[in-house]
Amino acid sequence: MVIFYIHRTPSTQAYDKPYDLTTVSIKPNFNGPGGKDINIGKEKGTEVIQRLQVNVRPDLFPKPGAFDGKKNLLLGQVLHGNEQGNPSSIGPGTVVASSLNMLQAFLQAAPKMANGNLHKGKSVYMQWRRGYQQSSDQKRIDDRIRPLRLVDGFFQSARMTTGQLIVNIDLSVGVILQGMVLEELCATFLGCKNLRDLNERCSSPVYFDKLRHFLRDVKVSIKIPGKTLKSQGRRAIRNLIRDVGSHSFDRNGIPTTIRDYFLSTHGVRIPSQSVGVVIGNHEIFPMSVCVVPEQLYKSKLQPEHVREVLSFVPKNPRERLQRIKAGWQNLEYENSEFLKGANITVHPDALTVHGRILPSPNILYSGASGTPATPTPLTLTLAKPGTWDVMRKRFWSPARPSFVLILNLTGHRDSPDMNKLMGQLFNTLKERESHPTGVDVPNTSTIINDSGADLSALIRREAERYKVGPIGLLVLAILPENAAELYANVKRVGDVLLGVPTQCIRWSQKLTQTVQNNRGIDQYLNNLALKINVRCGGVNHVPASTAMDYLAEHPTMVIGADVSHPSPGSTAPSFASLVSSRDSKCSIYSAQMKVQPFRKEIIESLDEMMTKAIDVFRSEVDDTKNPKLQLRRIFFFRDGVSEGEFETVREHELNALKKLLVRIYGKDRPRITFIVVGKRHHFRFFPKQGASADASGNCPSGFVVDRGIEHPVYSDFYLQSQPGLKGTSIPAHYTVIEDENLGGNGNHLQSLAYSLCHTYQRSTYVDFSAVGQATRASLLSTQIWSVNVPDFISHPGS
Numbered sequence: 001m002v003i004f005y006i007h008r009t010p011s012t013q014a015y016d017k018p019y020d021l022t023t024v025s026i027k028p029n030f031n032g033p034g035g036k037d038i039n040i041g042k043e044k045g046t047e048v049i050q051r052l053q054v055n056v057r058p059d060l061f062p063k064p065g066a067f068d069g070k071k072n073l074l075l076g077q078v079l080h081g082n083e084q085g086n087p088s089s090i091g092p093g094t095v096v097a098s099s100l101n102m103l104q105a106f107l108q109a110a111p112k113m114a115n116g117n118l119h120k121g122k123s124v125y126m127q128w129r130r131g132y133q134q135s136s137d138q139k140r141i142d143d144r145i146r147p148l149r150l151v152d153g154f155f156q157s158a159r160m161t162t163g164q165l166i167v168n169i170d171l172s173v174g175v176i177l178q179g180m181v182l183e184e185l186c187a188t189f190l191g192c193k194n195l196r197d198l199n200e201r202c203s204s205p206v207y208f209d210k211l212r213h214f215l216r217d218v219k220v221s222i223k224i225p226g227k228t229l230k231s232q233g234r235r236a237i238r239n240l241i242r243d244v245g246s247h248s249f250d251r252n253g254i255p256t257t258i259r260d261y262f263l264s265t266h267g268v269r270i271p272s273q274s275v276g277v278v279i280g281n282h283e284i285f286p287m288s289v290c291v292v293p294e295q296l297y298k299s300k301l302q303p304e305h306v307r308e309v310l311s312f313v314p315k316n317p318r319e320r321l322q323r324i325k326a327g328w329q330n331l332e333y334e335n336s337e338f339l340k341g342a343n344i345t346v347h348p349d350a351l352t353v354h355g356r357i358l359p360s361p362n363i364l365y366s367g368a369s370g371t372p373a374t375p376t377p378l379t380l381t382l383a384k385p386g387t388w389d390v391m392r393k394r395f396w397s398p399a400r401p402s403f404v405l406i407l408n409l410t411g412h413r414d415s416p417d418m419n420k421l422m423g424q425l426f427n428t429l430k431e432r433e434s435h436p437t438g439v440d441v442p443n444t445s446t447i448i449n450d451s452g453a454d455l456s457a458l459i460r461r462e463a464e465r466y467k468v469g470p471i472g473l474l475v476l477a478i479l480p481e482n483a484a485e486l487y488a489n490v491k492r493v494g495d496v497l498l499g500v501p502t503q504c505i506r507w508s509q510k511l512t513q514t515v516q517n518n519r520g521i522d523q524y525l526n527n528l529a530l531k532i533n534v535r536c537g538g539v540n541h542v543p544a545s546t547a548m549d550y551l552a553e554h555p556t557m558v559i560g561a562d563v564s565h566p567s568p569g570s571t572a573p574s575f576a577s578l579v580s581s582r583d584s585k586c587s588i589y590s591a592q593m594k595v596q597p598f599r600k601e602i603i604e605s606l607d608e609m610m611t612k613a614i615d616v617f618r619s620e621v622d623d624t625k626n627p628k629l630q631l632r633r634i635f636f637f638r639d640g641v642s643e644g645e646f647e648t649v650r651e652h653e654l655n656a657l658k659k660l661l662v663r664i665y666g667k668d669r670p671r672i673t674f675i676v677v678g679k680r681h682h683f684r685f686f687p688k689q690g691a692s693a694d695a696s697g698n699c700p701s702g703f704v705v706d707r708g709i710e711h712p713v714y715s716d717f718y719l720q721s722q723p724g725l726k727g728t729s730i731p732a733h734y735t736v737i738e739d740e741n742l743g744g745n746g747n748h749l750q751s752l753a754y755s756l757c758h759t760y761q762r763s764t765y766v767d768f769s770a771v772g773q774a775t776r777a778s779l780l781s782t783q784i785w786s787v788n789v790p791d792f793i794s795h796p797g798s
Contacts, residue, residue, distance in 0.1 A: 075341070087647050087713055090160075103158040106344060107167060110336035111154075118174065118296050125153040125174030125296065126330050141308050147188045148297060148305060149176045150312045154327045155682045162712045167346055169331075170682035171324050173309055175297040182220055182277070182290035189214055199273045202242065211275075212240045216299050220277065220290040224266050234293060237277045244276025244286050258284060300567060303484075316697040317728045321686045353708035355685070357700060358719075360385045361545030361755045366394040379544065386701025386723030386766040390526050390540070396587075399538030402472030404444040405462055409452035409490075410480045410507050417515045418447060418478065418507070424515075428525040429532065442474075452477075452486055455493040459500070473500045474536055481508040501535040503528070527763070534761040542585045543758035547751040551586055554632040557617055557670075558586045558756065561606075562639035565599050576603045580613035582620050587759045590616045601645060602652045607660050614664060630665070633741050635752070636674045643735075646676060646714070650737050671740035673749070678733035683709065683718060685731060698724030701766050703731070704750050711735070717750055721757040721766050 026040045026048055040048070090097055104122070111117060111124040118125045142149050153172035158165060178185070183195060190207055192198040201207045219234035241247060245259030258276070262268040270286045278284055301309065314320035333339055333346040360382045367378040382388050406422060408414050426444070445466055450458055459475060477490045487504055494502035505511075505528070514521050530540055542548075551558075558581040566572035576596050579589040592612060594605045603609070614631065623630040636657070641649050654674045661669035685703065687693040694700045699720050706717035720731040734753060742748045760767035 090713055091647060092644070100158055100160065103165070103344070104156075106336075106338045106342055107156050107158055107333070107346075109338040110333070111156075111331050114330075114332070118176065118294070120296055120298075122157050123153040123155045123172045123174070124331075125151050125172075125176065126327065138312065141312055145305055145308050147178045147180065147185045149178055150174070150309065151176055152323055152327060154324070154331060156331070157682065160712050161709050166351060166709070168682050169324060169328065170684060171314065171320055171327070173313060175301065175305075175309070177218060177292060177295050177297040179294035180292055182287045182292050185292050186211055186215070186275070186287065195271075199271070199275065202275050203273065208240065208242065208275075210302075214299065214302070215240065215277070218292060218297070218299070219295055220279070220292050222285060222289055223291045224268065224289050227266060234295075235279045237279060238281075239278040241276045241278060241284065243273050244284060245270035245272065245274055247276070247284060258286070262286065262289075298568065313727060315727065317684070317686045317693075318697055320684070320728045350686075351708065353685075353705050355699070355703050355705040357385070358702040358704055358751060358754045359545075360702060361543040361548060361758055363388055363758065364396060364542045364544050365390075366396050366398075377544070380541075384723070386721070388764050390530065390764050391522070393541075395533050395538055395540050396542050397539040399533050399536030400472065401442045401474040401532075401536045403466065403468040404442050404474045404476055405459065405466070405468075406445050406447045406476045406478070407452070407455075407458065407462075408447050408449045408478045409483075409486060410478055411451065413449050414447040417512050421505075421511075421515050422447065422476075424521065425525055425528060428522075428529050442472075447478075452489070455489060456497050459493065459498060470498060470500050472536075474532065475500055475502045477502060477504045478507050479504050481506055503532050503535060530764070531762055539585075539587050540761045542587050543755050545751065545755045547748070547755040548585065550748075550752070551633075551635075552584045555584075555617075555621070555623075555629055556586065556633040556635065557581055557613070557631055559610075559613070559634060559636040560589075560639070561603060561636070563596070563601050563603060564640075571598065573598055574600055576605060576609070578603070578606075578609045578613065580610075580616065582617050585759075586756065587761070601641065602648060606653055606656055610657060610660055611664075631670045634661075634670050634672045635741070636672060638674065638676045638737075639679070641676045641678070646735065646737060649676065650674075654738060673739045673741045674737040675749075675753075676735045676737060678735065679730060681730075681733055683731060683733065684728050685718075685720065686728075694724050696724030696726070696729075698729040700724075702754055704754075705731070706746055706750070715739075715744065715746060717746060719750060719753060721754055723765060 028038050028040070031037060108119070108122070108124065111126075112119045114126075116126075138150070151174045153174040155168070155170040155172050157168040159168050180188075183198065186192075187195065187198045190198065190201050190211060192201055202211060215237045217236045217238075219236050221234055245262075246257060248255050248257045249261075250256070251261065259270045262270055266289075268286070268289060270288070274286050274288070276284050276286050277290060314323055328348065334348075339345065363380040363382065365378045365380060378393065380388055380393070404426075408418065422444075426442075445462060448458075448462060452458070463469070463473065475490075475494055479486055479490070483506075490502050490504055494500050511524075514524060533540055559578065560580075561576070561578045563574055563576045565574045573595045574597065575593055577591065577593045579591045581587070581589055590613065592609045594603075594609065596604045617631060621629040634657075636654075638649060638653070654672070657672065657674075658669070661672075685699050685705070687697070687699050692699070701721060701723045703720040704717055709718070710716055714735050714737070716733065716735040718731040718733050720729050722729060734749070736744075736749070739749070742752075757767045
């Protein structure tokens with residue numbers, strides 16, 4: 001991200017309104033199928049108004065106006081914003097919200113109109129004109145992913161900060177589908193030499209399904225030689241059909257095949273086994289008459305394409321900043337008639353903000369003395385912020401799995417290398433989990449070779465054979481190198497159907513070589529040990545700091561909550577997840593997950609989920625006999641909420657939580673600090689040259705900014721907790737909705753959030769955010785309330 005100042009030149013003309021607003025209604029003079037009205041979308045509405053101003057009737061627009069894609073045509077003198085002290089002043093329908101929406105339209109108008117540019121949302125994807133040359137690496141990427149192409153996009157957003165307005169500009173990646181005849185595009189995608197090769201390859205269900213998924217929602221135009229069709233617009237592909245020519249339909253009551261219709265009506269021959277496309281609900285065309293105009297590709301990418309996108313993005317912050325500055329020239333704010341007409345200028349210099357580095361907490365492992373229940377701390381001071389070494393350290397609280405079931409699902413029989421790895425792994429676990437009380441390596445099965453076709457039955461059968469039940473059982477699954485579906489099935493069977501922890505190992509050629517030559521095997525085994533211990537209910541480490549001491553002073557619960565939504569085009573439901581701490585060190589979490597309506601962001605079942613979370617917390621201590629053990633404080637980290645939904649979350653989640661706590665505890669309820677943590681934003685920090693950057697070129701772990709870009713209404717800050725690895729690190733944005741615990745002390749909250757980031761158990765790196773460590777703990781939790789564990793197996797010992 002680069003931030004630029006916005007300045008409005010004072011006008012000599014007096015205005016008695018904060019902005020001028022002209023209402024525009026765009027409605028076609030024809031109806032859709034069945035006489036239905038046609039609704040013009042935001043992007044199409046913007047295109048219509050821009051063409052009207054530039055090409056059709058420029059005489060009506062002495063000063064070009066920007067259109068927000070809905071109903072507002074914005075002429076000059078529009079920027080006016082007040083910083084109010086309450087959230088309702090910036091909500092929907094307010095002057096401030098309308099002004100920001102209009103300013104956003106002004107900023108995007110000129111780049112969207114430029115020839116060759118494509119746009120989606122707040123991002124504009126550019127065909128470079130000046131200040132940039134495509135690198136040889138990028139050209140090679142384009143050759144490898146044809147018919148797709150990658151271009152830099154630029155996210156633009158006008159934002160309020162205390163005392164000023166800024167423009168947030170960041171780099172994004174646009175995946176462009178190159179314009180060409182549809183048959184040529186399909187042949188390129190599948191690697192076919194010619195049309196005949198394409199039809200033969202599409203006879204394979206694997207290739208046909210791959211092509212069908214690739215073309216889903218791709219827009220095409222119908223071009224029949226020598227014909228002018230009524231509709232020349234772009235229309236989305238809904239499905240593919242094999243041997244399109246053989247499909248028949250009723251034409252004036254007479255059955256006719258598509259092959260005969262196109263030959264007799266259009267003189268177009270359709271070869272046998274040609275693939276066709278379904279457009280809309282019922283229209284079918286052969287690929288030979290379809291043309292793909294250049295467009296943004298919006299469907300889910302193939303795994304090989306994702307890898308190319310990752311190699312396309314800037315490798316470090318310096319490269320990202322250079323590409324943003326190069327793109328700045330092409331936004332052409334200084335030449336925009338829309339901004340000039342509104343007397344608005346954008347300063348080209350990036351905004352400089354000052355931050356500070358928070359001190360890292362110490363990391364505690366178990367010392368040589370003590371017991372598993374009361375370990376003696378071994379304090380580890382971090383020499384490098386954000387990361388540490390687990391070598392030769394004992395887990396703070398080792399798990400005690402009673403039995404490990406080893407499944408080889410690679411499709412090949414177990415090998416000496418595979419058996420060697422298992423022996424090395426259990427030796428590593430023994431070193432990590434050994435205590436004076438003598439926790440030993442658990443009993444294990446031999447390596448069981450199976451296809452994994454019926455995992456549930458396999459695990460039940462083998463558990464019956466070894467006379468073990470679900471309590472203390474760990475399933476170790478060895479998978480092929482590329483087995484995404486099998487991996488998902490292992491997790492589904494373990495987490496949902498049987499309620500047993502699972503650990504997957506991807507058996508690749510690289511891992512085989514690592515086992516054979518022993519190079520790097522220790523690091524691999526230690527990473528596995530970290531995951532296994534926590535999946536089986538152990539605690540690898542705990543952070544120690546003044547902030548963590550504060551949490552332990554009184555009974556405190558840390559909550560992480562999120563709602564995940566299905567991918568675009570899917571009709572699957574959304575899922576609400578909530579994890580809650582249940583120990584004094586806020587390092588052990590219980591997880592819940594609930595289905596809720598499609599794309600609904602507010603957590604519907606929060607009452608039920610929080611009631612269970614409190615029950616679990618109370619099960620650790622009996623607060624009915626000792627009032628000092630009663631829950632006193634709750635820190636609620638809410639993920640995935642946009643700024644426009646802050647007050648909705650306050651009304652429907654925070655207020656509901658308060659009422660629930662009053663019902664349970666009375667007037668002396670626990671105090672709540674409710675924080676929204678944002679990760680999908682475009683603020684990026686670029687350290688100045690010198691000692692301020694870490695080895696990756698990023699700001700170091702613990703970098704926090706709370707001045708210069710702070711919100712004028714809400715208390716907020718940006719914390720970059722994770723150490724830089726590749727690319728440009730993303731800071732987490734913390735916004736305080738309500739704070740009953742810390743009295744608005746931002747410094748204390750920042751230290752607390754940074755310390756909680758160190759409780760993430762699956763690695764020796766600090767996590768992205770305090771809510772990140774909590775929500776991902778749901779994958780590690782051993783308590784899943786929807787699982788009926790007694791039904792796992794009928795063996796008496798279970």
